Amino acid sequence: MKKMIVVAAIVLIALLDFYVYSQSKPAHITTPRSMWIVDWQREAGLRDVEALGQSLSSVSLFGLYYNAEHDGFLPESTQQLIQASKNNVHAKRYLTVVNDQITGTKELKSEAVIEAILANPKKHQQQIITFTKEAHVDGVELDYENIPADKETHYLAFIRDLQQQLHDEELALRVVLEPSFSAALPDDIEFIVMAYNLHGPHSDAGPKADFEFLDHLAKRFPNDAGNITIALSLGGFRFAKDGVTSLTEQQIEAMKPTATRHDASAALSFTADDGAVIWYNDAETIKQWTHYMQQKGYTKFAYWRAGSMSEKTRDMLKNLDEK
Numbered sequence: 001m002k003k004m005i006v007v008a009a010i011v012l013i014a015l016l017d018f019y020v021y022s023q024s025k026p027a028h029i030t031t032p033r034s035m036w037i038v039d040w041q042r043e044a045g046l047r048d049v050e051a052l053g054q055s056l057s058s059v060s061l062f063g064l065y066y067n068a069e070h071d072g073f074l075p076e077s078t079q080q081l082i083q084a085s086k087n088n089v090h091a092k093r094y095l096t097v098v099n100d101q102i103t104g105t106k107e108l109k110s111e112a113v114i115e116a117i118l119a120n121p122k123k124h125q126q127q128i129i130t131f132t133k134e135a136h137v138d139g140v141e142l143d144y145e146n147i148p149a150d151k152e153t154h155y156l157a158f159i160r161d162l163q164q165q166l167h168d169e170e171l172a173l174r175v176v177l178e179p180s181f182s183a184a185l186p187d188d189i190e191f192i193v194m195a196y197n198l199h200g201p202h203s204d205a206g207p208k209a210d211f212e213f214l215d216h217l218a219k220r221f222p223n224d225a226g227n228i229t230i231a232l233s234l235g236g237f238r239f240a241k242d243g244v245t246s247l248t249e250q251q252i253e254a255m256k257p258t259a260t261r262h263d264a265s266a267a268l269s270f271t272a273d274d275g276a277v278i279w280y281n282d283a284e285t286i287k288q289w290t291h292y293m294q295q296k297g298y299t300k301f302a303y304w305r306a307g308s309m310s311e312k313t314r315d316m317l318k319n320l321d322e323k
Helices: 002-024 039-055 076-088 111-119 121-135 149-168 211-220 249-254 283-294 311-318
Strands: 033-038 058-066 092-102 139-143 172-177 190-194 228-233 235-240 243-247 268-271 277-281 300-304
Touching: 033 039, 039 058, 039 076, 039 311, 058 076, 058 121, 058 139, 092 111, 092 121, 092 172, 111 121, 111 149, 121 139, 121 149, 139 149, 149 172, 211 283, 228 283, 235 249, 249 277, 277 283, 283 300, 283 311
Parallel strands: 033 058, 033 300, 058 092, 092 139, 139 172, 172 190, 190 228, 228 300
Antiparallel strands: 235 243, 235 277, 268 277
8 A cells, every 4th residue: 555655656746847847938939049158248249139039940150250361260258159159058059160361450251262262162161160160169151241242152062962971970061141142942951041230331321122022032932841940130220420320229229219100111210309210120020021931831930139129028938939
């Protein structure tokens, strides 16, 4: 009899443990989503990612840069981000490699770096693999931009070769592409398409994306093979006579704007007291863009970027799968 009571007690405890676990575990994630954390806003980015918790399937740690000799290197700020992410991030982690060249000043999206990489692919592939292994992350994310059109096929060959080498090391690969990338894409490589910067420092005032722009991307980068992730951008831009500057959601919230939402983009705009025009995205904008692309067959999304996000956007992304 005693033995039966003990067995019954053990079963009861196990059932209670299972009940507690089932009540506390996060909802099943049906929309894989990723978030970038940048080295220059490490602490704020990590706070946002920590708040998003298990709603994120992966994060990108930004990043690995290039020096004057076109060799890759991890600045101390990136090393600190990688180290901190080991304890604070529970999703898959990717090391983002960018063709920004730091030689005292920073040259963004350097064509010279692209030329050096393609001129000596084996050397640079080995550098990337070494840095990725030393970082103890799950994979590498290539974010090379400003690639000349006549170099695109060479770049895809570089990616193909790198993917095989990473596979041999049990490391993943994904590749960020600008909307202007024109070469045909293979079906067996993971790509992230930047669905933003329709307007920005290169243009007149306007939204980062609109629905016509998203339609264009859907035609250019169809997700027939399921290997396309759509990247959307948070925050906004301040367009003024003295130039265009980026604004985070929290910076925009602090301005307490009375803004107009535009049907063509779901983005908002207002004119600041100094005459600058502000265009930005809020939680509703990002939600509409995400759902719009879901209707076009996209199932995976990435968001640029963590750091000074609004609470409303964090909540929206966390509960994106709720109907």
